Amino acid sequence: MSESTKKNTDKKTVKGRTSGQFRCLYCFKRITAPPGAKSTTCPHCGYAWRISWFSPGEPRIRGPVWENNEAMTRKIMAESKGGSK
Amino acid sequence: MALKRKIAYIDLTNRTVKTASIPIELRKKFLGGRGLDMYLLYNHMEPGADALGPGNVALVSAGLLVGTLASASARIHLAGKSPLTGFIGSANCGGFFAPEMRLAGFDHLVIKGKADKPVYLWIHNGDIEIRDAGHLWGHNAQDSQTLIREELGDDDIQSLTIGVAGENLVRFSCVMTSMKNAAGRTGIGAIWGSKNLKAVAARGTMDIGIAHPEEALDYNKEIITQVTSAKVSKTMQKLGTMFIWGTTNTTGLVRVRNFQSNQIPHADDIEPESIEEEMIGTAGCFGCQVHCRGRYFIKGGPYSGTYAEGPEYTSLGAFGAEVGCTSKQTVLVGNHLVNSYGMDTLETGSMIAWAMELFEKGILTEKDTNGLDLSFGNNDAVIEAVNQIAHREGIGDILAEGPLRAAEKIGQNSIQYLIHVKGMSNLHSDERPTPALSLNIATASRGADHLRSRPAIDLYHLPEKVLRKIFGNPVPYDGPLTSDFRDYEGKPWEVIWQEMCYGAVDCLGICKYHTVFLGPNMPNFDEWSKLIYLNTGLELSPKDIWDSAERCYTLEKLFNLREGQTRDMDWLPDRYFDEPTDKGLPVVRGRSIDREKFTKMIDEYYKLHEWDKKGIPKKAKLESLGLNNEPSHQL
Amino acid sequence: MSKILVIDHEKCTGCRLCELVCSVKHERVSNPYRARIKIVKWEMAGKIIPVVCQQCEDAPCMGVCPVNALSRNAETGAVEIDYDVCIGCRMCMNACPFGAMGYDWVNSHVIKCDLCGGDPQCARFCETGAIQYVEKATLGALKQRKGAAALAEVMTKVSTAYSEAG
Ligand code: SF4
Ligand SMILES: [Zn+2]
Numbered sequence: 003m004s005e006s007t008k009k010n011t012d013k014k015t016v017k018g019r020t021s022g023q024f025r026c027l028y029c030f031k032r033i034t035a036p037p038g039a040k041s042t043t044c045p046h047c048g049y050a051w052r053i054s055w056f057s058p059g060e061p062r063i064r065g066p067v068w069e070n071n072e073a074m075t076r077k078i079m080a081e082s083k084g085g086s087k
Numbered sequence: 088m089a090l091k092r093k094i095a096y097i098d099l100t101n102r103t104v105k106t107a108s109i110p111i112e113l114r115k116k117f118l119g120g121r122g123l124d125m126y127l128l129y130n131h132m133e134p135g136a137d138a139l140g141p142g143n144v145a146l147v148s149a150g151l152l153v154g155t156l157a158s159a160s161a162r163i164h165l166a167g168k169s170p171l172t173g174f175i176g177s178a179n180c181g182g183f184f185a186p187e188m189r190l191a192g193f194d195h196l197v198i199k200g201k202a203d204k205p206v207y208l209w210i211h212n213g214d215i216e217i218r219d220a221g222h223l224w225g226h227n228a229q230d231s232q233t234l235i236r237e238e239l240g241d242d243d244i245q246s247l248t249i250g251v252a253g254e255n256l257v258r259f260s261c262v263m264t265s266m267k268n269a270a271g272r273t274g275i276g277a278i279w280g281s282k283n284l285k286a287v288a289a290r291g292t293m294d295i296g297i298a299h300p301e302e303a304l305d306y307n308k309e310i311i312t313q314v315t316s317a318k319v320s321k322t323m324q325k326l327g328t329m330f331i332w333g334t335t336n337t338t339g340l341v342r343v344r345n346f347q348s349n350q351i352p353h354a355d356d357i358e359p360e361s362i363e364e365e366m367i368g369t370a371g372c373f374g375c376q377v378h379c380r381g382r383y384f385i386k387g388g389p390y391s392g393t394y395a396e397g398p399e400y401t402s403l404g405a406f407g408a409e410v411g412c413t414s415k416q417t418v419l420v421g422n423h424l425v426n427s428y429g430m431d432t433l434e435t436g437s438m439i440a441w442a443m444e445l446f447e448k449g450i451l452t453e454k455d456t457n458g459l460d461l462s463f464g465n466n467d468a469v470i471e472a473v474n475q476i477a478h479r480e481g482i483g484d485i486l487a488e489g490p491l492r493a494a495e496k497i498g499q500n501s502i503q504y505l506i507h508v509k510g511m512s513n514l515h516s517d518e519r520p521t522p523a524l525s526l527n528i529a530t531a532s533r534g535a536d537h538l539r540s541r542p543a544i545d546l547y548h549l550p551e552k553v554l555r556k557i558f559g560n561p562v563p564y565d566g567p568l569t570s571d572f573r574d575y576e577g578k579p580w581e582v583i584w585q586e587m588c589y590g591a592v593d594c595l596g597i598c599k600y601h602t603v604f605l606g607p608n609m610p611n612f613d614e615w616s617k618l619i620y621l622n623t624g625l626e627l628s629p630k631d632i633w634d635s636a637e638r639c640y641t642l643e644k645l646f647n648l649r650e651g652q653t654r655d656m657d658w659l660p661d662r663y664f665d666e667p668t669d670k671g672l673p674v675v676r677g678r679s680i681d682r683e684k685f686t687k688m689i690d691e692y693y694k695l696h697e698w699d700k701k702g703i704p705k706k707a708k709l710e711s712l713g714l715n716n717e718p719s720h721q722l
Numbered sequence: 723m724s725k726i727l728v729i730d731h732e733k734c735t736g737c738r739l740c741e742l743v744c745s746v747k748h749e750r751v752s753n754p755y756r757a758r759i760k761i762v763k764w765e766m767a768g769k770i771i772p773v774v775c776q777q778c779e780d781a782p783c784m785g786v787c788p789v790n791a792l793s794r795n796a797e798t799g800a801v802e803i804d805y806d807v808c809i810g811c812r813m814c815m816n817a818c819p820f821g822a823m824g825y826d827w828v829n830s831h832v833i834k835c836d837l838c839g840g841d842p843q844c845a846r847f848c849e850t851g852a853i854q855y856v857e858k859a860t861l862g863a864l865k866q867r868k869g870a871a872a873l874a875e876v877m878t879k880v881s882t883a884y885s886e887a888g
Contacts, residue, residue: 243755370735374742376739
């Protein structure tokens with residue numbers, strides 16, 4: 003079949019969607035994790051996350067690095083930066 | 088065309104079946120699915136009827152777009168008066184039953200009375216037959232479907248069934264279809280059980296006309312791209328709704344040990360990724376490309392080798408964090424058991440978690456439980472309790488009665504430890520840091536319920552501009568809206584908007600994962616308007632759809648008021664106010680709900696709804712919605 | 723270049739969207755039972771198998787047709803039915819080893835996949851890639867890669883076990 007007779011099977015791209023990154027659950031900034039990384043520390047706030055990859059280029063937070071984050075949270079709460087609202 | 092489907096009235100006492108067409112005006116007013124179910128419930132149930140008596144009705148409704156080229160339009164809605172709460176009984180599920188019932192010629196069933204012995208309904212190309220179900224009684228929800236296929240000699244039959252929990256009138260039993268699709272909440276299974284109705288089976292080959300086939304095909308493709316390109320969908324394609332539990336446990340927004348904490352650290356074995364290791368893949372509902380349903384075989388133990396589907400978010404709470412367990416085996420087995428018994432996983436887990444706290448506090452002892460050690464974290468006891476509830480044995484017989492009745496039986500101050508609203512347990516999530524989500528569960532028409540009005544995207548820190556775009560359409564809103572989920576201001580409107588959003592898709596038969604539930608860029612009123620037009624030819628504006636959803640929600644409110652609901656029932660358990668969260672990230676730690684601000688929030692919510700201070704819809708509101716003459720008995 | 727539908731049943735989630743879009747494309751109505759493709763399930767055992775015409779090189783349906791109503795479309799490679807010639811004997815249904823030749827009771831004739839004239843809707847809508855429309859020339863390479871991936875996984879396990887054993 004020639005290309006010209008082939009009907010156009012649409013491929014609509016959606017703008018404004020990011021891949022290869024995830025948002026830090028503490029500071030909400032975007033973090034890029036090294037491919038395949040199992041954990042990473044947020045360069046912006048210092049919270050550390052265990053990472054899983056739901057597809058080769060798509061990381062998500064699997065969970066906290068418990069001890070690190072608990073210590074940080076306690077410190078922040080002690081300084082009462084948790085923000086009472 | 089898609090709208091040529093009929094309604095059937097089935098009287099089980101007298102064994103009669105009548106059918107009728109559905110007036111187009113009612114279609115336009117209530118769409119279908121949950122909307123028409125609420126109309127039918129308000130019109131056909133005698134006020135004050137016993138939920139487990141012949142005076143209750145069992146309603147089955149396909150959404151307006153079911154079986155058409157609207158992505159994930161697979162939902163069947165079931166209704167009646169809830170045996171759990173005494174208010175709205177309403178639940179829906181996906182799978183393949185809804186399109187099959189439509190192909191068989193019907194959109195709505197009104198099932199009344201009570202059969203003198205077990206029966207099931209057989210719907211086939213315009214015909215409905217009441218058949219003996221003696222041979223199905225006592226079988227689990229899935230085997231019953233297989234037995235019907237074998238009996239009628241057709242593998243393409245789709246059935247809604249109840250399991251033994253429904254037969255035993257467990258007040259939170261479900262109606263099931265396929266392996267795990269459950270119309271889970273409010274105890275519809277017990278209504279069916281009380282009517283001796285074991286199943287509704289359908290098989291049909293009648294065309295569903297599509298108004299504009301080529302355009303509908305192209306538009307379906309567009310919607311699918313819109314949905315599946317969202318990160319949340321890509322995550323769900325792999326992890327299902329379990330991913331939400333993972334993320335919210337990371338933040339500190341889950342329930343642990345019957346709401347005694349909001350995070351369970353080091354629960355690696357029940358993290359979604361760990362459970363995903365057991366999966367052989369995922370499955371989708373009719374026409375859905377999100378395919379969020381996990382598929383797995385149980386390995387080891389007495390159920391080894393059993394095929395099952397799920398688990399979802401709720402089972403991670405029910406057989407994990409809430410009962411203090413961190414073993415995926417318990418989650419996978421518990422999930423399988425509730426699905427085969429046909430029992431709401433959420434309510435089951437909540438009842439067990441509650442009993443465990445009573446056990447911890449000494450309100451229940453081994454004397455009450457026949458030696459069953461209901462300590463938090465006792466995996467075997469959790470599984471045993473599931474079995475006992477389904478069969479109404481031992482302590483299970485009390486727990487099967489649901490929160491309020493069980494608390495009355497156990498007495499002492501056991502009621503204090505219930506995490507319920509209007510007699511229905513809450514999702515295994517913690518809303519103390521999030522006033523918007525608290526308002527959602529406090530006011531939802533079914534009781535503590537995340538699927539009526541949860542503005543989950545309130546957690547996403549979206550910029551105000553984005554929020555305005557979402558929450559300002561199709562009805563303009565210029566009140567406050569804020570990105571901070573700890574705020575009280577502006578949230579009542581988010582809850583109302585979400586009520587209409589979920590109401591709309593429940594009427595259309597579309598899955599909520601195709602809405603602004605977990606992803607802000609998902610299809611919305613504008614898209615639904617176009618889908619309705621391309622598929623059915625009906626011209627309904629986004630605002631028309633909103634109005635239909637509002638009619639539906641208002642009728643639910645009217646029904647609840649008729650059955651005795653009062654303002655004080657739109658409220659939260661004391662723990663939300665008195666016990667601040669003890670774990671999680673700084674933003675969610677040490678947080679509780681402020682009684683005064685929350686009261687104001689409810690006032691504001693009523694005001695926006697045009698309800699009076701008692702939560703009663705004002706006359707002018709009813710008139711503007713065209714509900715001032717209900718019940719109007721047009722159907 | 724000629725393309726062919728490739729089915730990977732392991733990727734199929736059983737949603738039946740292919741049946742739906744196929745029926746709309748060919749019959750202008752939604753009716754999965756009038757589709758040219760069928761998702762056969764053993765639901766309670768977790769088995770899902772898509773069934774569609776393989777466009778066999780030596781097609782049994784063509785061979786058995788007594789009036790030569792079946793022929794291959796030179797452009798798409800699809801085996802197609804000429805309804806003006808077809809006498810409705812349904813021998814082709816018997817001959818097809820896959821059950822891919824269907825029967826439409828509305829028009830009282832057999833039906834089969836015609837690759838939608840070169841833009842098969844099932845493949846267009848299948849997000850999981852369980853149904854793909856691929857160049858015949860790459861067919862082998864696809865299978866090789868899949869086989870190699872499985873092998874690679876085994877090899878990783880072996881080498882980890884080896885290094886752990888020490
Ligand atoms: S998202 Fe999940 S529940 Fe919703 S229709 Fe798709 S498979 Fe079904
Ligand atoms: Zn950070």
